């Protein structure tokens with residue numbers, strides 16, 4: 001027997017709340033107890049577009065872009081498209097004054113087809129093909145980040161306007177996250193280790209090329225970084241490197257791109273990066289490093305992806321079955337899973353699913369939300385609190401699924417990828433339609 005069973009008068013005070021730390025602003029329960037986002041009930045979306053569906057709150061994304069512009073008025077803020085690259089999002093972030101970071105020919109095409117001015121694009125990435133680099137140069141991309149000596153060679157095949165480029169360095173900073181997301185350390189696949197002979201060789205080769213204009217340095221320290229001091233340290237190290245290039249080559253670099261990695265909360269209590277604190281640290285570190293090396297202040301750029309779109313996204317699922325293993329776990333199986341949310345399997349990410357079609361009053365059970373796919377590791381959330389009377393047909397919503405969910409989605413088991421539906425001012429509209437079996441068959445051309 002729970003406390004609520006014993007003292008029913010406690011019930012109103014114990015009603016679940018939607019933490020503003022993980023839900024888009026303005027998310028609330030309506031009079032019927034349904035969760036609404038952007039003025040639209042999630043159950044209405046589930047009924048109209050099916051499940052699973054990614055729901056995206058346009059106002060939340062726009063507000064986050066404005067927060068970046070306001071906090072970093074002098075910096076160039078690139079939205080890292082890899083977090084969620086669809087045309088509508090490209091439109092919104094550009095309209096709010098951001099630029100866009102693309103990392104493949106495909107992302108480049110999406111941005112261009114959304115009408116983004118190519119000068120507002122930066123392209124980087126490991127292992128880009130000659131065609132992808134050439135497409136970026138031909139399109140007139142504002143900046144290209146060089147990741148390897150091969151990139152420099154491949155760019156020789158591109159049209160010969162002087163292309164502004166940055167060199168990506170790994171500054172040797174360990175942000176202590178999951179091994180898959182620590183990209184500031186020296187021994188990893190991206191960029192050139194700072195101070196290494198290959199980095200020096202890359203500088204020499206780029207400066208010797210009249211078709212390339214080396215304008216600055218780039219780094220990306222990793223993901224889910226909540227301690228802004230890491231960015232201060234990156235500035236100190238990279239300004240030192242810029243000063244070395246000036247001494248060695250009499251070439252002045254004017255731009256410093258600090259990459260992305262700004263942490264967001266996936267569950268209440270998770271640490272986030274505070275933008276105001278980051279702005280203070282960036283200013284202080286620039287002052288100190290530039291004074292120390294007598295180096296003119298470079299223009300700062302940054303590339304947040306997750307922090308722009310993660311909290312705007314909510315995924316809705318339908319409960320398909322509930323299974324209690326005697327003496328073991330209670331499994332709530334939903335109609336999605338690892339195909340639409342790879343982050344659990346990839347990084348051990350943790351989420352807080354809630355029932356969205358009714359406001360539960362308790363009692364509660366501890367359950368594991370499992371996906372429908374044929375992998376025992378296909379789990380969305382382990383040991384979470386859900387209403388004990390949950391039943392097939394209920395709608396579950398998982399907040400903070402706007403970043404690296406749709407963009408990492410797959411069609412394992414020949415199940416098509418979910419649609420993306422935007423909500424705003426009480427209206428829902430489909431931005432990306434559901435992938436159908438016919439779509440999958442259309443690619444299956446052999447026999």
Ligand SMILES: Cc1ncc(COP(=O)(O)O)c(C=O)c1O
Nearest residue numbers: 080220260261262303304305306
């Ligand atoms: C070079 C670069 N910039 C920016 C980002 C965006 O990171 P986040 O979405 O964590 O801000 C990434 C993510 O992998 C990246 O590799």
